[in-house]
Amino acid sequence: MTTSSKDVAARAGVSRSTVSQVLNGHEDRFSPETVARVKEAADGLGYRPSTAARTLARGTSDIVITLVPNITFGPRLRDFLDVLSSGLEREGYVNLLRLATATDPIEDAVLGLRPYAVVSLAPLEESDRRRLQRHGALVVEHSRAAQEHLDTAIGQRQAEHLAACGYRTIAAAVAVDAREHRFASPRAGGVHEWSLRNGLHVLPTLYVDLTHEGPAGAVAQLPEVPLGIAAYNDEVALAVLGAAQQLGRSIPDDVGIIGVDNSPLARIATPAITSIDFDIEFSARSMLRAILDHDSRFQDADAAEVERRLRVVSGRSTPPPAQV
Structure with missing residues (x-):
């Protein structure tokens, strides 16, 4: 047998209108005692308001x-x-x-x-x-400004960490995929801005094609000097890591790498990848x-x-x- 708002009203000792208003988000119109009675009655009877009725009443759904x-x-x-x-x-x-x-x-x-x-x-x-x-x-x-500011700050933190690790030559690495560029571009910009402001040598942004041969082709362009790579995310960082090892570059002596996300992917890589973590x-x-x-x-x-x-x-x- 289906429970109705009439049943809830009878158990709580209030009107059906009161039940409807309390269960549709208008609790501030009633005393805490009334709200508690209505909710207790609804829970006890297993009553849930009609989604269609609620949508009609307030103009939006749940x-x-x-x-x-x-x-x-x-x-x-x-x-x-x-x-x-x-x-x-x-x-x-x-x-x-x-x-x-x-x-x-x-x-x-x-x-x-x-x-x-x-x-x-x-x-x-x-x-x-x-x-x-x-x-x-x-x-x-x-907002767009807030998102860009956050991504710029991520790039700056990456560059700051690489500098603290002793690297004087820095490059940002981003995926070729244009879908990522809304977030990747300000991160790379943050890497460049912090590095230049603090006297580091900045290489052109490294565009990594996440295909079988793509990462090695990108990493092969890097000079044979110790350098730090600030990767757009952990996926790009892992691609750069594998390519660098494939090309005989020592990690982290020749190439240091920092990603973004602190993903399981970064933690199980060999070696484990340094990463920027969010408070998810x-x-x-x-x-x-x-x-x-x-x-x-x-x-x-x-x-x-x-x-x-x-x-x-x-x-x-x-x-x-x-x-x-």
């Missing part, structure tokens, strides 16, 4: 759409999405993932779901943002808090804290700075 940039889908991104999705599920929301393409990340099919919120892991175009907001969706994202749980919980608080001001303050929490996880692909 769906959150996370737009994932069309880049390498690594294990750390999966970790982030696990934390975000499980947090949303506990609060009664469903997180749907959508691969954001350059052509049309906000199709009519997305808007047809009447999402409560859209989380974008890459900055949206202003036209897309306005379109979502016109349809009542909360938009949670880093903090980032996911910040976005979750913004969604639950319906706070579009998330954008830049939390991005600054993400930057502050960046840290270098040392592997054997660079020498320990304290011993240099």
